Amino acid sequence: MPKFTQGDVTIDVDEDGFMLEPEQWNEEVAKALATTEGVEDLTEAHWKVVNYLREYYLQFGVAPMIRKLCKETGFKLKEIYDLFPSGPAKGACKVAGLPKPTGCV
C-alpha cells in the first residue's frame, strides 16, 4: 500500500495519490496533498472549492456535477482550472480527500 508522507502528515493513498480513507482528511492533509497538485498555498478561493466538494461528498458520497460546483462556488470552470491546474475532477477532488473518479471522467 503506498503511503504519502509530508511533514507530520502520513496517509494511505492509491497509486495516483488519492486518499484511500477519506475520513482521515483534515486541513493539514489538504495542504500536504495540494503540494502534489502544484498548489503551494491554499488561498481562500481554494478553500471555498475544497470545502464545498468536501461537504457534498460527505452528504452524497461522490463529487458534485461540475456545473453545480461552479454555480455554488461562483467560479467559472476556467477559474477552477487556474486554482487547480489538473482540473476539478482530478486536482480539486484530490485535495478535498475524495477518491479518484472512475469511468469516463
Place this chain on the structure above:
Amino acid sequence: MQVHSQSLPQLSPALLAKLSQPKLTPEKIQERLSYIIEKDRVPDDLPRRFLEAFAAVLQHTNYRQVIDNYARIPARCANCSCACQIYQQTHDPKDVPCYRSNLLLEAYRRHFTLRGIVEGHLKGTPYLTDDLILEMAESYYHCTACRRCSLECPLGIDHGLVTHIARYVLSEIGLVPRALVISTREQLEGATHNTSAIPWAAIKDTLEFLEEEIKDDKGIDLTFPVDHEGAEFLFFAPVSDYLMEAETLMGIATVFYAAGDQNRWTISSQFLDGINYGLFYNDWVLEKCLRLEVDQLKRLGAQKILIGECGHASRSAKAFMKTFGGGKKAPPVVNIMEYTWRAWKDGKIRLRPGAIDERVTYHDPCNIARTGWIIEQPRELLRAFCSDFVEMEPHGVWNLCCGGGGGTVSVDEIRPYRTGVTGVKKAEQIRATGAHYVVAPCANCKKQLREVCEDNGLSDVEVVGLHDLIYRALILD
C-alpha cells in the same frame, strides 16, 4: 524415414538468443505494464495461461472462423499504414496495423494450425514467450481501435476486431488496464451500478439541479422522468454525463419537452449507465452490461433502448444487442441523435437559424461513423442553426479518431501518449478549421479532445456535445 539430428535445420543465432532469454520476473512485468495490471495481481506463467485462454476463446466463440480466415492471409502489405494516424505520427513499423494484428495471428498459426504445430516441433521453436505477450499487451493498448485501417485493407482484415479479440484473450489472464477493470467492477458488482460510482441520491440531486437550471434558462417546468412504466424509450447516458456534461443532458431533456414527447422516455433508477467497457476488452463484460439494460427495459415495460451522446455505448448496444440481448427478440437500439433528427424532420421541434454565430465543426466518433451509421443527421441539425459550419477533412466514414478510442481515454497514465501521439493529427485537423466549437457527441471523445486541445495549444477551442448547442437553439413557445 529416420530424421537424423544433423539434418535438422540450424536455429539462427538471433532466435537462439531469443529462446535463451530468462523468464521475466513479476517486477519486470509490473514495470513494463504499469498501467495495465493491478499491483497485487501480477500474473505468472504467462505463455501457458495465454494459450489456455486463447483456446477457450476460440472454442466458445465465433471468433475462430475469423481468426482462422485472417491467419491464412499473410497480411504484410502494410496498405493500412497510410490510414493509421498513430503510424503516421510515430513512423514506427510496430505501429503498422497489420504488424500489430500479426502478433496474435502468428500465435494462432504457431499453436492452433497443423502446419504451425508440426513445424514448431521439428524446428523446436516455441513461439510464445513472456516478452511477446507483453509486447502484445503494450501494442494492443497503443491501438485506439478506431478501425480506420479496416477501410484500407485490400484483403478485408478488420484490424480493430483483431485488437478486440487479442484484448479479450489478454484480459482473461489479467492483462487489462486497471482503470477499465475498476470502473467495470463498480458497474457490475458495486453498490451504485455505474462506472463513476455515483449513488442514486446524488443522481437525484443532480437531476433536480438540472431541472432548476432549465427553469432559470428557459422558463419551463420540466422533470426528468424516472422509472415511468410503459415509456417507449429507456434512456442510458454515459454516466459520466451526470458529473461532467450538464448541458448535454439539459439539451436532451428539453428536446423531449419541446417535441411533446415527455411521456415517451424515461430513466431507470436501478441501472442507468450506458457505458460498456466490454466492447474494449471482454465479451463477458459486454454481455453482462447489455443484459442489465434489457432487464431494466423489461422491468419498466419500455420498447426501445435509447443511448445518449456516447460512441462506444451506442455501438456496443447497436451491434451486439442481437447477439447478447435476446436474439430475434432483442430490443431496437436508437441513438439520441437519431431521435432528435427525426423530431426535427417531423417538425416537432424547431431550431432558430443563426443561433450560433461562432464557427462550428463536427467530430465523428469512430464508433458511430466508421460503419456509416450516423453521419448526416447531426450535420443537418447543425447546419439548421449554425451560421458558420465547417467540415474537418477527412470526415464521416473516413474521420480521424480523437486519439482516445478503445478505452484508452480512461487511462490517465497515458495522457502524454494520447495527446502527444495519437491525438496530434486530430489537433492539426481542428486547428485547420479555425472552429471555436468542436461538436463531439461522445463522452470519450469530449474528454480526449479537451485534453488534446489543452496539450496542443488550442486554448480557444471549446469541445461540446451536439445537444449542448441544440439546447441554445431550440425555439420554445
